[in-house]
């Protein structure tokens with residue numbers, strides 16, 4: 001048979017298996033729906049039963065509905081193909097590998113979940129160590145239709161005469177395909193060095209380093225899916241958190257886990273780690289460096305202990321005809337005394353009341369000594385402690401503090417200067433105060449870590465009973481919900497801790513951001529993804545210190561380095577490598593780009609006043625020449641202007657993105673505007689430029705009015 005006919009015949013064989021799988025999927029879906037309906041019927045029946053029966057029926061309902069919803073969620077996940085691989089062994093039956101494990105009515109395996117040990121050979125077998133795999137086949141589907149098959153022979157001597165072998169290079173085909181708006185999963189083509197990281201043990205700290213495009217993000221996400229599959233009991237309860245550098249990035253990766261049927265992972269950008277925050281704005285680099293530095297801890301500690309701006313400066317109370325008075329100095333002394341006990345302010349209000357009452361009683365004793373009436377100390381404390389005017393004073397003098405309010409107070413130059421005495425320089429204080437004078441919720445990404453630090457320093461307000469009721473209510477509503485998304489988030493509101501934390505682009509986390517994450521992972525295991533060469537943090541030693549502290553006493557620390565760049569063409573990566581060579585990167589740190597396209601990056605040197613038209617025409621050409629996405633990357637400050645220039649070209653495929661937000665993203669073609677500006681806007685400029693230069697898979701055009709960046 002000719003090659004195309006063999007291929008067609010093989011596609012037909014795989015199509016019949018895929019059809020069988022989807023028929024079975026339909027049966028499983030209707031079984032799950034029946035189970036959910038039955039669960040609800042039990043729930044309704046429970047209303048007529050006695051309390052004891054009611055409780056057990058409701059429990060049964062919850063179990064059934066929850067289980068059915070989870071099954072439906074994974075069956076309904078969106079993916080390119082449920083079945084994507086097949087292993088033929090020397091003697092045993094072929095094994096099909098897919099995103100889910102599915103058995104037929106007789107419990108025979110139709111598809112093996114890619115994370116199951118039985119599927120490991122799909123990723124691990126090599127010609128040197130074939131693990132009894134004669135032929136490994138990648139099956140490419142679109143929905144339910146098989147489009148192509150692609151084989152790898154691992155034991156040539158064992159291939160039977162009737163076993164055809166077709167195609168070559170599933171990986172290269174996948175890498176050459178046009179990119180969409182969202183990142184795709186790589187389950188069908190995970191490489192051996194990547195598989196080793198994905199399946200590494202879950203405990204301790206697993207660190208993944210490697211240059212741009214080596215699949216670090218893809219691997220970390222597949223690892224999250226793998227860990228939840230293998231260790232759901234250990235990790236499922238408190239959940240898995242994936243932290244990325246920006247909202248643009250978390251949106252870009254948002255489809256990867258659901259496409260593997262995994263919906264129990266929280267994705268948050270650094271500006272969203274604190275509940276309720278959605279910060280996207282960046283501070284200028286020198287200011288971000290101050291806000292991220294560990295020195296801010298001392299400043300904030302002083303700030304939360306300072307006298308609130310509107311606190312009264314005198315306490316005057318009349319008791320049994322006697323005037324008892326505490327002046328500003330005495331009140332300051334009282335405040336210091338309360339803080340010296342070390343409790344967080346919001347948990348020290350009782351102590352504050354006791355301290356003031358004690359001082360008022362001292363006053364009464366002083367008055368008695370100088371001829372005033374003799375008053376019982378215990379009576380003074382008891383009676384004043386019940387007085388409404390005393391409590392009014394207390395509320396104003398020792399108010400409940402909120403993180404945003406405390407941080408805004410530091411917008412006052414004098415107040416900040418007092419809190420930052422001997423810690424920050426005058427040059428640092430002025431811009432910091434100015435940046436904190438904003439309004440409402442307009443915080444920057446760096447502010448979020450400060451707000452989180454303050455949250456912990458001030459402690460939660462004492463409203464335990466009410467909070468407990470709120471949590472109860474929330475859990476109740478969650479249980480009664482039909483919406484699978486609500487069932488998934490059945491985790492108490494404001495519950496900080498996770499059992500596994502994945503940190504992407506970790507090289508850029510400031511020490512204060514590490515502290516913020518450390519609080520959420522006190523008992524967690526970690527997967528840390530990063531590339532030191534792409535770091536934009538100016539003080540790596542301090543960040544390293546904070547990072548080690550965040551991990552706590554975790555003893556197991558394993559490190560993997562990925563060395564193949566799957567994203568950039570060799571032509572694009574050569575240029576990027578030249579930009580960092582000898583400036584923060586050894587040649588040994590740089591990955592190896594394996595795919596060539598024959599298209600060299602284009603550098604357009606233009607006069608500043610021709611910049612706009614050059615960007616316009618370059619973008620148009622790039623849109624015409626690639627099928628997928630085009631990214632326009634420029635300095636953060638220039639984004640609004642470039643967006644205006646391109647407003648007419650409102651293609652979905654086109655995105656304008658600032659240098660710092662381009663971290664982790666990928667486009668088929670990139671137009672890079674004024675590279676020198678990327679270097680000057682950041683404290684580690686050349687690295688930021690390196691990030692921008694390594695975003696394109698196929699084509700890169702650089703529009704520059706100077707040559708300094710080279």
Ligand SMILES: Nc1ncnc2c1ncn2[C@@H]1O[C@H](COP(=O)(O)OP(=O)(O)OP(=O)(O)O)[C@@H](O)[C@H]1O
Nearest residue numbers: 186189190191212213214215216217218566567664
């Ligand atoms: N085994 C693979 N099969 C197919 N595609 C892959 C594979 N490994 C990586 N890729 C693709 O290579 C590209 C780069 O991957 P990814 O974004 O995970 O790299 P990265 O190391 O995180 O890059 P950066 O540090 O630059 O953000 C993605 O499009 C990813 O899907």
